[in-house]
Amino acid sequence: MKLQTNPIKQYLIIAFASLLVISCKDSVQTNTAEVEKFKTTIKQKDSVINELKRQLGNISNDKRAPENIIQSGFAKKIYHLYNNREDLINEVVGKDGVGEPFKATRSLFYNIDELQKYIRYVKTKSRKAGEKPSGFRFYFALYPEDYIRNKEDKRYANRQTFFIAPTKAVKDAAGNIEHLGYTLDNNFKVELLTEKIGLDSRMDKDGNIQKGSFFSFNTTIEDEENSLISNEIHSSPPEGNK
Template sequence: MKNLTNLIKPYLVIAFALILATSCKEAGQTTTISPELDEYKKKIEGYEKEITELKELLDLEKNRKEPTNIIQSDFAKEIYHQYDERAALINKVVGTDGNGNPFNATRYLSYDLDQLKSYIKYIESKSRKAGVKPTGVNFYFALYPKDYVRDDKKDYAKRQTFFVAPTYSKTDDGETAHIAYTLDNDFKIVDLHKLLEVRIAAQKAGFFSSSASLIEDNSLVGNELGGSPPMDK
């Protein structure tokens, strides 16, 4: 709170200076925005950003809970290498990547933190309009098709990825389930599991190809949040 007060003081001083300059102009004096006032304006914008960030930190600290899913690095190393044999099998089965080079299975995905925060705010905002409260997110393993192109390159073709979707809670006969969902263009909730099953059935029946897609203004399904997956090396 002391830090917040210290930030507000210079903000008030600069604001007073701008008010004084505006008053002089209204009094009939011909004035132009001086470099000093322009600098003050930039400082105010900077202070506003710092105050917002500090408030967010204070809110996080106030509501902070210790996570219960932290594992030790030794165990992380153990389970990481448990995947080695499967990765080698994937490399053998897939054969080559989109560029014709020996395939290296994806071993991790890297997501940008700001992109993740932006995604969370996005699903919260869209869901609020739909009258539903997100309770969490589901992660779905997926695979890019062999003809997948990103940035005019086939580096990610055939490569493993995952997409995420929010969940909401639904209680039926005393049992609570967390259901993955997206929204249609009218902000109506769509059960994502049912949507995926219907799409798979339609593809098998030959109704449309895997590259076909519908325009969804309110889709909540996220992928490529900051560039994923990276190359094996």
């Protein structure tokens, strides 16, 4: 004789089993979601670490000197070869902004942290513009005769300086690679400095820019949110014999 299972008891058993299955399923789904979240976070961290490694290169492991290192003897030679030109510049310019004898620029100090900050800034802005800098170009320049630093210091008028811009690798008509300086407009469009500021232009005796008809020289200083051109990176003024 078969034992009859109580219908209520049977229903409770089935309901409990169903709840157990649903609970396990929800737990598995929750665990899976958490695992995927952790995987995404790990990938993001790995990406940051790999980028930092790429920027640092093998600095910590490579003990070899870079190819552009020169010896102090050669540095001494080329530094002092400039002495005669320095004397000529001092003689031609005559006086600085406060009437003292002019002293030509011979060096300029850049804070290493500020320089690295500038490089990171250029890479970040350029990445947003879809551009990868090929390097940096340093441009010799001259402060105007009415230049005032920090709203009061006139000593650096007519002093030589330089500004820095990242470069873009561009092929010329012959297929040769040229590394041309560039900046970005407010819409993150790349603008070559050859066109933006007229690098091959010349100034006549009256201070007017002379250039072919295709170039329009604009003296208005625009408010450029994405400029990549740098001057005075937390640096000392152009200095004499330092």
